[in-house]
Amino acid sequence: MKMEKFVDVSSGKRLFLLLLTVVDGIIALKDVSVVIPPAVRIMDTVTLQCDYDLEGEPLYTFKWYKGTKEFYRFIPKELPNTQVFPLPGINVDLTKSTPNKLVLKNVQAEATGRYKCEVSSDAPNFYTFMQSGYMYVIDVPVEEPTIIMEKDLLEIGQPAKGNCTAPASYPAANITWYLNGKRINESYLKHLPVMEQKGKMVPSSGRRLPLITLSGVEVEMDERIFHGGKARFSCVASIFELYNKEKEFTIEEDRPRPRPSSVLGNRDASAGSCLASTSTVICLVLLCLLNFMLR
Incomplete structure (x- = not known):
């Protein structure tokens, strides 16, 4: 029974120490953030930014991954302190890259993917934190829709x-x-x-x-x-x-339009009216002549 108590206490201590380590790590390495453009053109020059606060602790490593593959590493204590590992479509410009930013030139379609920044503090803690973002490399169309x-x-x-x-x-x-x-x-x-x-x-x-x-x-x-x-x-x-x-x-x-009146119909009506008027005149003239002859 005593042995079981001892095991339980030991497990509790380990859990407590683990929690202290996690909390201490958050305090020691914080505010890690990345700025990764969501989309760029093929052959563009692209800057990937990774900002962090080590809370006074020295930097151990600064790494960039595409997916699960590491392609850039910066270790201040080593010489040379920068290493680049080849990946399709990625061309690192070392002359413009720093421990906080990574410059890629002439990016290709294969560079599309998720990029991850990993920052680690030096001894004795070696705290590590990561942030990531996705970037599309687009061959922008020339044609219009x-x-x-x-x-x-x-x-x-x-x-x-x-x-x-x-x-x-x-x-x-x-x-x-x-x-x-x-x-x-x-x-x-x-x-x-x-x-x-x-x-x-x-x-x-x-x-x-x-x-x-x-x-x-x-x-x-x-x-x-x-x-x-x-x-x-x-x-x-x-x-x-x-x-x-x-x-x-x-x-x-397309509005329904009223049908125009027939030109022929109008002409016929006018002709009929004209004929009616002419007949009346002729009748009057004949009546006048007949009246004159009867006198």
């Missing part, structure tokens, strides 16, 4: 149907629809992979495929939609803050 509506002339009560297509990109572009400047919901959305680029087949294994975004809309037209006899549809294709293009299409209201 295209918008196609089934008809450009519609009567009230008829549906307006159309689609908007954004050029191939990775990640796929977002499409937003507007009607007379107000956002409306799409009726369908598709992402179509492109297997061929610039006349060459894109391998499907081990590489991301560019995607074409296709979005459709269907709206029942009523009196409130037509402004001055017109309704303006527009679609906006966007990829983060790097690509934002808009296309418009205007639909006109």
Whole structure:
């Protein structure tokens, strides 16, 4: 029984010491934060920032990972104090990098992924803290989106149907629809992979495929939609803050028009009126002649 008590107390002490270590670590190494751009263009120069407060303790290591793979290490006590491990699409600019920031130049599509900053304090504690963020490397499209509506002339009560297509990109572009400047919901959305680029087949294994975004809309037209006899549809294709293009299409209201009076009918009516007037004159003339002869 005494042995069991001793084990329980020992376990409690270990847990207490562990909690003290964790709390002490939080106090000794705090305010670790990263600034990682969510999206950049291919061939851009990119800065990954990692800020931290060691609370007076010396720095032991400062590392950067892409996914689970380390590609940059800074150890102040070693010479050389900087090491770079090759990874596809990543080119570290050592002349501009510091213990707080990492500069990547000419980034490639393969550099897309999650980046993690790891900071460790020196002896005797060796506290470690990490923060991460995701970065897309985008081949920004040059082309604009295209918008196609089934008809450009519609009567009230008829549906307006159309689609908007954004050029191939990775990640796929977002499409937003507007009607007379107000956002409306799409009726369908598709992402179509492109297997061929610039006349060459894109391998499907081990590489991301560019995607074409296709979005459709269907709206029942009523009196409130037509402004001055017109309704303006527009679609906006966007990829983060790097690509934002808009296309418009205007639909006109087809009003039922009254049928014009027949020109021939009017002419006939005028002719009849004219004939009636002529007959009256002739009758009066004949009556005058007959009255003269009878005298």
